[in-house]
Every structure is written in structure tokens, then in C-alpha cells.
Amino acid sequence: MTQPGLGSYQTARGEKRVVITGMAVLTTLADTLTDFHAALMAGRSGLGSWKNPLYTGCCSRIGGDLFPYALEGRLSALRQRLPDEAFRRLRRLVHNSPASAVTAVFVAAEAFAGAGLFGLADGRRMGAILAGHYLYDLYKWANWQAYALDPDDVDVSLGIKEIDTDALGCITGVLGIFGPAYGVGGACAAGNIGIRAGLDAIRHHGADVVAVVSGCHELTPASLSSLAKLGAIALEGPGGEPARASRPFDAARNGFVPASGAASIILESLEHATARGATPLAEVLGVGVTNSGSRSPTPVEEPMAWAMEQALAEAGIDKTAIDYVAAHATSTPLGDLAEARAIARVFGNHTPGLKVNALKSMLGHLMASSVLVETVAAVLQLRSGWLYPSINIDRLDPEIDLAVCANQAVPCRVDALMKNAFGFGGVNTACVLARCDGEQADAAPLSP
Numbered sequence: 407m408t409q410p411g412l413g414s415y416q417t418a419r420g421e422k423r424v425v426i427t428g429m430a431v432l433t434t435l436a437d438t439l440t441d442f443h444a445a446l447m448a449g450r451s452g453l454g455s456w457k458n459p460l461y462t463g464c465c466s467r468i469g470g471d472l473f474p475y476a477l478e479g480r481l482s483a484l485r486q487r488l489p490d491e492a493f494r495r496l497r498r499l500v501h502n503s504p505a506s507a508v509t510a511v512f513v514a515a516e517a518f519a520g521a522g523l524f525g526l527a528d529g530r531r532m533g534a535i536l537a538g539h540y541l542y543d544l545y546k547w548a549n550w551q552a553y554a555l556d557p558d559d560v561d562v563s564l565g566i567k568e569i570d571t572d573a574l575g576c577i578t579g580v581l582g583i584f585g586p587a588y589g590v591g592g593a594c595a596a597g598n599i600g601i602r603a604g605l606d607a608i609r610h611h612g613a614d615v616v617a618v619v620s621g622c623h624e625l626t627p628a629s630l631s632s633l634a635k636l637g638a639i640a641l642e643g644p645g646g647e648p649a650r651a652s653r654p655f656d657a658a659r660n661g662f663v664p665a666s667g668a669a670s671i672i673l674e675s676l677e678h679a680t681a682r683g684a685t686p687l688a689e690v691l692g693v694g695v696t697n698s699g700s701r702s703p704t705p706v707e708e709p710m711a712w713a714m715e716q717a718l719a720e721a722g723i724d725k726t727a728i729d730y731v732a733a734h735a736t737s738t739p740l741g742d743l744a745e746a747r748a749i750a751r752v753f754g755n756h757t758p759g760l761k762v763n764a765l766k767s768m769l770g771h772l773m774a775s776s777v778l779v780e781t782v783a784a785v786l787q788l789r790s791g792w793l794y795p796s797i798n799i800d801r802l803d804p805e806i807d808l809a810v811c812a813n814q815a816v817p818c819r820v821d822a823l824m825k826n827a828f829g830f831g832g833v834n835t836a837c838v839l840a841r842c843d844g845e846q847a848d849a850a851p852l853s854p
Contacts, residue, residue: 425679425690426687427521428523429670429672430517431779432472432622433452433666433668437480442786445768446794453768456468456469458471458473460627461627468640469666471665477500477508480512496515503572504541504542505545505622506545506622506623510536510620513619514619517670518670518672523581523615526682531614532583533604535603535617536588536600536621537618537775538589538591538596539570541621541623545624585613588603592835594736595829596829597669599833601693602835603616615675617673618670619670622667622772624666630664633664639661639664648663652737654764656737657803662737667776676689686842687842688842692717694716696712696716697834698832707748709832709834713836717836720838727822728838729760729761729820730761730762730787731760731762732823733749733762737766746806749808758809761809762809762810765780765783765794767796776827784839791819793815793818793820795811795813795816796812823838
């Protein structure tokens with residue numbers, strides 16, 4: 407299919423073009439872009455039995471657990487890529503912050519360094535968006551338990567560090583950002599809402615660069631117990647294999663598998679990126695956001711479809727320009743089916759040729775950070791000319807009539823894609839990304 411040049415997509419809207427110039431991930435599969443791409447291409451699972459002792463005895467026995475993460479090794483690798491002062495601040499924060507703030511500032515610094523922005527941008531024209539709340543639940547849980555035994559054992563900085571602005575302060579301090587910095591919610595759709603906020607900051611509020619960051623979303627044993635009682639999560643995998651528990655689109659799917667991870671993407675106006683000689687990785691064309699008009703966690707097909715249609719309209723492209731949908735697909739019976747029906751509703755007779763995959767089959771559900779992690783994966787696929795497999799599909803649900811990349815990677819040139827994300831509380835989002843002019847489909851994966 408011949409695609410128009412991307413210049414024609416946005417010129418008609420008269421808005422600044424916004425591109426991605428840096429990315430970073432931290433997941434149970436990998437913590438560099440190259441290794442992340444290789445693991446997903448190979449169809450590896452990052453899920454297993456919980457290792458964190460806080461979950462011992464919990465009804466949820468499986469997940470994607472970063473505990474314990476050897477951060478020192480990655481810090482050493484990052485040392486040569488950061489200015490001395492930025493690295494000193496990062497190292498100090500790593501040893502004096504809750505784990506979720508540490509993961510957030512770490513991926514933010516990785517992505518910023520990857521974009522080559524240190525010392526090359528005006529801090530007053532840069533912003534930071536923290537996508538997702540519930541960053542500090544385990545940190546607060548530990549302090550509540552300490553307080554119950556002895557109030558003097560509580561972290562003296564608890565009242566400050568438990569607020570999302572503390573993580574933002576860590577990020578802006580390391581990156582030298584002095585423009586807008588704030589957090590956005592949206593549960594499992596937070597990343598797309600963060601991207602939308604970043605687009606607005608660049609298109610309408612004078613920012614040149616915005617770092618959109620999601621730290622690890624923390625779940626307490628009490629939260630896991632609640633999700634288990636609601637029937638939302640899978641408690642074990644088939645045959646007792648945790649790696650097979652997350653099975654989006656499979657006929658036998660029975661709940662999502664919670665996991666930990668973090669990611670950051672750097673949004674930049676194309677004009678600013680071009681002026682400094684940066685290489686755009688992908689272009690962000692538009693984000694659609696709707697809600698289902700209810701607090702119920704039950705997914706609703708029609709508002710999902712509205713978000714996708716809104717994203718296409720904002721992007722200024724026809725549905726036939728989309729080659730691939732990075733599905734939200736959590737492995738819940740109702741959620742996967744509602745999304746599949748919404749995709750078919752929106753794309754109509756284009757649906758049979760539309761490739762779809764579900765990366766939560768390998769990553770698990772990273773909750774608020776899932777969107778940014780999967781957006782990084784979407785860009786890697788766009789650049790590599792390959793789509794990752796959706797693993798654990800023994801029998802595709804007969805009610806899901808989509809071209810799912812089941813169990814093996816699929817070669818596919820992607821010129822434009824849609825990343826869906828839907829959150830508890832009825833938040834529905836979709837983001838449209840596209841190949842940058844002159845980008846080759848067989849481009850090598852990004853360097854770490």
C-alpha cells in the first residue's frame with residue numbers, strides 16, 4: 407500500500423509536528439532497547455512466581471517481578487552518557503528515593519541521554535509529564551506497618567516523598583527542566599494521556615521538548631487480593647506454568663497478570679529536533695480520549711471505538727492508512743472481546759488486512775506504565791519491519807476475528823500504527839504514530 411508523505415498528514419491541521427527522539431524501558435525482560443527488542447522478537451515471557459517477599463502468602467502467586475533489580479550495573483553504563491552534575495544528582499536520588507521514583511528518574515535520564523538533549527535545549531522550554539499514580543503504594547505500606555509498631559520508625563520524609571510531585575522533582579532536577587511539570591492519571595491508559603498532554607505543551611504552550619515518564623506502578627498485597635476476588639487476575643498458568651498465564655485473545659484466557667516496569671519517551675517538535683540534527687524515531691500524529699460514563703471496570707465497546715475514531719480524526723489520516731494495532735488486550739475475557747469488536751467497528755472492511763498483537767502476553771500488565779512500555783515496543787517494530795508475536799495462543803477465540811500475530815514474529819512494513827489503552831473507571835484512549843519521512847523499514851534496532 408502506497409502511503410502519502412507524512413508532511414501531508416499534519417500540514418492541513420496547521421499544528422507543529424511532534425516526534426519521538428528518545429526512549430527507554432525497564433522491564434522484567436530487559437532494560438536496554440536492543441535487549442528488549444530481541445526478547446520480544448524471540449517471544450520470551452517475563453512472568454514467573456513472585457520474588458518480592460511482600461507477596462509471600464498472597465493469593466496472587468505469579469507476576470512480572472523486578473525485585474531485586476541490580477541498578478548499579480545500569481548506572482555504570484549510563485555514567486558515560488550523562489554530564490557529571492546530572493549523574494551526581496541521579497546517583498544521589500537512586501539511594502535516597504522510593505523505588506518507583508528511582509525507576510521513573512532512571513528511565514527519564516536514559517531516554518533524555520538517548521535523545522542527545524543534555525546541554526542542547528533551553529530548560530525553560532522543556533517539560534515533564536509523569537503518567538500514572540499509585541507509584542508509592544509499597545513504600546507507604548512499609549511505612550504504615552512501621553508506624554503501627556513504632557511511630558519513630560517512619561521515614562521522616564514520608565509526607566513529601568509519597569506525593570507524585572516528588573518524582574517529578576527528581577526528574578526535572580536531573581534533566582534540567584524548568585518548564586511545565588505535572589502528573590496525569592488515567593489508570594492503565596495514563597501513558598496515552600501523558601502523550602496527549604505532551605503534544606498540547608508543544609503544539610500550544612511553547613515547549614520544545616517534553617519527557618513523558620511512567621515509573622513502576624506498585625500493587626500492595628491488599629490490592630492483589632482485591633483484584634483476585636474481582637476475578638480480574640490470573641492466579642496461575644496452565645499446568646502451573648506462570649509464563650503461560652497471560653494469554654490475550656486465547657479462548658481460555660482468564661485474567662491479566664500484574665507486572666512491574668517503567669518507561670520514558672521524549673517528545674520534541676520536529677522543528678527543534680531538525681535544528682539540532684537529531685534523528686526522529688517516529689511521529690506522534692494524535693491521541694483520542696473518551697470515557698464510558700461509569701465507574702464500572704467492565705469494558706464498553708462503543709466508547710472504545712469513539713477513542714480510536716477520535717485519534718484518527720486528530721491525526722488527519724484515513725483508517726486505511728493504519729497497518730498495525732498495538733492492542734491493549736490484557737487477557738481478560740470481556741476486555742479482549744470488547745476491544746476486538748471495537749477495532750472491527752472502526753476499521754470495517756480494512757480489518758482483515760490489519761495486523762494486531764498483544765505484548766502483555768510476554769510483559770504481563772504493567773498497569774499505569776504499560777502504555778509507555780508498549781509504545782516503545784511499537785516504535786521498535788515500526789523501525790525494524792517486524793511485528794512481535796502474541797504468545798500463549800493455543801486456540802484463538804472464535805469470536806475474535808482479527809489478524810493476530812499468533813506465536814511467531816511477522817514481517818510487516820508499518821507506516822502508521824495505533825496504540826490502544828483502556829483503564830479502569832472507563833478511560834478509553836488511542837494514539838496514532840507514524841514512520842518519519844525517509845525512515846527505512848529494515849532499520850536496525852536502536853542502540854541502548
